[in-house]
Amino acid sequence: MQTETYFSCEELNPTVYFVCKQKRVKECIYHDHDFPQISVILSGKGKYLVDDKLCEVEAGDVLFFDSGIKHHNVVTSVKNPMVEFFVGFSDIHFHNTPENSIDFGVYPKIMHMKPHMKQEVNKICYDMIDEYQSGQPGKEFMIKAYMTQLLVQVVRGLTSNVQKIEVExxxxxxxxxxxxxxxxxxxxxxxxxxxxxxxxxxxxxxxxxxxxxxxxxxxxxxxNYLIKIRLERAKELLQTSNSRSIKSIAKQVGYDDVYHFSKLFKKYYGISPLYYKKNIREKMNA
Structure with a gap:
């Protein structure tokens, strides 16, 4: 498809210069880099000044800063500040874009992730931070692998927008x-x-x-769904385990407090587990 051609890779063997996670309680200086940077807003909200354009950002947003793109964060709430992941890198080349460019034609330079993508991307970000700080042998290769995953997720997110998938x-x-x-x-x-x-x-x-x-x-x-699962399982055990105590059955289905278990059981079934077990025995012996 056309979108697959547009986002195909000439080279994707990223070199990562830095990985960082920060709570943005202060504003950084207006600056740029001589390499691309991707920022992911993990939580909170705020604003970003990107090439003299002020943009609102919040958790689930991805920002693209190509080489030479000036930017800085703007703090809008000290109670709910942005927590931001950012990574600087090079050695990438997407089709129809300059080498070491992440200019995918998105303007402003922000992508709003859908929930499924946010889940995947946030996990990659936290895994990359853990690996970056681990000091383990071969961490450079693991970070390169995570960076590749992050770029692929970004490309897939942009591709889905281009293809206009029915979001709902x-x-x-x-x-x-x-x-x-x-x-x-x-x-x-x-x-x-x-x-x-x-x-x-x-x-x-x-x-x-x-x-x-x-x-x-x-x-x-x-x-509540969990409670129903536990109580249905308890009913099965009460029907088939004549010699077991109510306390042991309660414990087997996740309740250490037998009183709490009995109270829930009676609330849902209108009878205590003790009398439920007694009635089952009487029916079996009748």
């Missing part, structure tokens, strides 16, 4: 995929201690966003 359908697909992953995680780990923050960390998404998409797809919160 695309985001719905990715919401559904994310929710299926959450459901699988809950189903496979219900006996463990699980929090919304833990789910968010595993998915590289915010707890607020996870709660929103999960409610939209299933009609309930992730924690």
């Amino acid at each position: 359908q695309f985001e719905t697909y990715n919401r559904s995929y994310a929710v299926r992953r959450i459901i699988n995680f809950l189903s496979e780990n219900y006996e463990q201690r699980i929090s919304l923050e833990q789910i968010a960390h595993n998915m590289y998404l915010s707890p607020v966003y996870i709660s929103k998409i999960f409610k939209e797809e299933t009609g309930e919160s992730p924690i």
Whole structure:
């Protein structure tokens, strides 16, 4: 396709000069570089002055600074400052662009990432920072690999915009995929201690966003869904484990507090687990 030709690579063997993550509580000087730089806003919001044009930026935005492009950050909130990842590099060459250029025809020099891309790119950024600070043998090769992934993700994001993919359908697909992953995680780990923050960390998404998409797809919160999984499993165990105590069954489905477990069970089924087990026995012996 035409977009694939436009974004094809003549050379993609990046040399990384620096990798950094900063909380932008102060404004830097108006400056440029003699190499390209990519900046990713990981959280917060603010503004950027790019070639004398002031642009609003927020979490999920990617900024492209070609060699010679003057820029500096503008702090707009000390309570919610930008946390920014940036990387300087060279030794790239995309088709129909100058060597060592990331001028993809985007103006202003900002791309707003969709949720699925934000998840992938943020993970690459944090992995690159960890590797940069690790001091491990061969870290240069790992950083080069991460930089290649970052560039490919950026190109894919730009390509999807050029191709005008139907955003609403695309985001719905990715919401559904994310929710299926959450459901699988809950189903496979219900006996463990699980929090919304833990789910968010595993998915590289915010707890607020996870709660929103999960409610939209299933009609309930992730924690309520987890409770139902645990209680359904508890019912199965109460039906088949005559010799086991309520306390041991509660513990097996993720509840250390048997009183809390019994309270939830009665709330959902209208009967305590003890009486539920007793009724099952009576029916079996009848």
